[in-house]
Amino acid sequence: MTSLEERTRANAITEETVLRSPRLAVVAPPGDEPLVMELVGALVRWLRAWHIPVVLYTDTPGDTTETPWSSVRQRPLAEIEGIVGGGVRTETDEQAVRNGGDVTLLVSPGDPSAELVLESAAATETPVILVVSPGAPAAVVERFVRDAEALHEGLAFAGYVTIGDGAPSAGLGLAPLGGVPRIAAGEAVPAEPEDPIEALDEYRDPPGAEDGWRLDLRALLRVGSRAPAFLWRDVAAAPSIRRPRAARPGSSTRRGRALMVQGTHSSAGKSFLATALARYFSNLGLRVAPFKGQNMSNNSRVVRGGEMGVAQYLQAFAARAEPDVRMNPVLLKPHGVGSHVIMLGQPEPELTPLPWRLRKPLMWPAIRTALHELLAENDVVVIEGAGSPAETSIYHNDVVNMRIAREADAAAVLVSDAGQGGSVAQSYGTWRLVPERDRHRIRGFVFNKFYAPGDVSLFLPGCAQLERLTGVPSLGVLPTLQIALPEEDLYSLGGAAPGSGRRIAVLAYPLMSNFDEFAPLDHLSDVGVVWARDARDLADADVLVLPGSKNVPIDLDWIRRRGLDRAIHDWVGSDKPLLGICGGLQMLGERIEDPVDVEGSAEGLGILPLVTVHAAEKVQVRTRATFEPLEGAWAPLGGLTVDGYEIRFGRTRAIGEITEVLPNAIGFARGNVLAISLHGIFENQSVIEALFGASVDSAALLEDSFEAASAAIATYLDIARIEEIVLG
Known part of the structure; x- marks a missing residue:
């Protein structure tokens, strides 16, 4: 044959x-x-x-x-x-x-x-x-x-x-x-x-x-x-199979109310509005929980049960609730051409290799179970959608927008970015493209980021026309607000933050992770943060930081292609302070070995005598540790006890002369270079005071931001109608 x-x-x-x-x-x-x-x-x-x-x-x-x-x-x-x-x-x-x-x-x-x-x-x-x-x-x-x-x-x-x-x-x-x-x-x-x-x-x-x-x-x-x-010219060994766990949906007899925040596009303001609503309803004395069925972000935090996206982590604090992996049951962490799947806080290696369409039905039982459990335990669940609910190519394969709204029997508000122009047309187009069986769930339009000095009366006729066309009311126009909530999207970061005095250059490689940990530095009047993508961005910097990375080999390749490896070596020779955090620590070492095929192996920058080996089990822990005595620019950290969190597959060991400055091989120092596996160091007030002689209370700043966001929606939106939509 x-x-x-x-x-x-x-x-x-x-x-x-x-x-x-x-x-x-x-x-x-x-x-x-x-x-x-x-x-x-x-x-x-x-x-x-x-x-x-x-x-x-x-x-x-x-x-x-x-x-x-x-x-x-x-x-x-x-x-x-x-x-x-x-x-x-x-x-x-x-x-x-x-x-x-x-x-x-x-x-x-x-x-x-x-x-x-x-x-x-x-x-x-x-x-x-x-x-x-x-x-x-x-x-x-x-x-x-x-x-x-x-x-x-x-x-x-x-x-x-x-x-x-x-x-x-x-x-x-x-x-x-x-x-x-x-x-x-x-x-x-x-x-x-x-x-x-x-x-x-x-x-x-x-x-x-x-x-x-x-x-x-x-x-x-x-x-x-x-x-x-x-x-045709390749022949590979036949794969083996390991049977995965099956997730089963839960049920409850008590059910809270749900409000879903959807957007006409990404970065329209869904996360901000969901955060503000969580605090507003909490201020009414209600028990509130945030929820996002699937989030895509390399910014995550360690909580009980594993890790979750930082947006829902912050929304939990806004709701005065303990962060819970069920609030973000599926987290996708981009790592180049694909994404790692975190489900209910834990890595899912069985789902990670699947094409994205096939992941959805397999993730849905866990998403649905988490949603129903939160509805059973709370008075109000504020649900954040993703992208747009009207993307026709993925609508019927969706597990984060209208499928969630149907499951929770939630009303939805649709938010758009009025600062970009065309927001009325975007709102109408989104409403019109949503299939009729779900369209009735959109109960109001919110217009976000309107140019603050502008005349909002010029915008209102468009809102009135939108209501005539759809029968759905406008719930208000939010101006551009100066409220300090950490960004989740890498592409929202600009080149340099305002500030005079010391400049901190953070290498913004493509798969940078957990960059929200630098948010406290934005509140220092004499410190400016530069998101560096080129060697020229390091020219006037006083401190260089290599942050976390979701895929160290890919980001190392990016560093070398841009000539930043030479710039980093020159920096070490200049005796100015250099800090590597988690993936940044791994980059500074001799090599990364990956026998379990998590990210791949790579040669490091060779600045520190360290080797990192990936293990199959991921480290996801909150950590308190005390620095040993340090020298040079990092000497003020000696003896300080700091709180942080670890999210990594890599285990690092020394292969040469170097000082271990944090226990269990999570911190090393040599000369002007400090390398730690601990995220969140700048969220410690003692560290800010020691390094910059200033005081920043990150927790208090967040609380102020939550209250300001709640006050803003109460001022600019028809909050009485929103209460009626949610509470009846």
């Missing part, structure tokens, strides 16, 4: 052609062939409910004449759709190789031997799922698997699924991935649930299910996503 590789090359597909991950091949042993499409139907109905594109490669053997491709025919689309319920695209393997879709399933229901599917799976390193009936004879299954692996080099069976009525099969020598009841012949395909999570539950817990009788959809997708992005 002509191989898939040979047939593909015969059709002029180049050697660089990629079969996109994730993908699965589905086959059955003799006698169980009809069950293949039962499993495909279960998968497709669930994935389609999340608007995840699915492509079926459905080639079956035919007459072998003329060219290789004339020997294949496509199973009729109508027959496939009759089995899986419609809404899929069937392709030949040539087209599947060229593109695929978010999920590609290799099936061949018309080929009892499954020969083409097994051949294609081996050639493209696609994991194979075996479908069996209850009580399938182990000898038959083992023979089928053994013969297939002998005939097709590199074939990898990842597990099996049982389909039918009866006890799930066991002892087949493969990983069990659960099961589903069989749809009887002639029985109508189940209707697509309005809420996709019901589609998940339909197969996880079928009526009358015994323990263990559930289809582990999450494990199936993990298997498929581990298929390598296949180049």
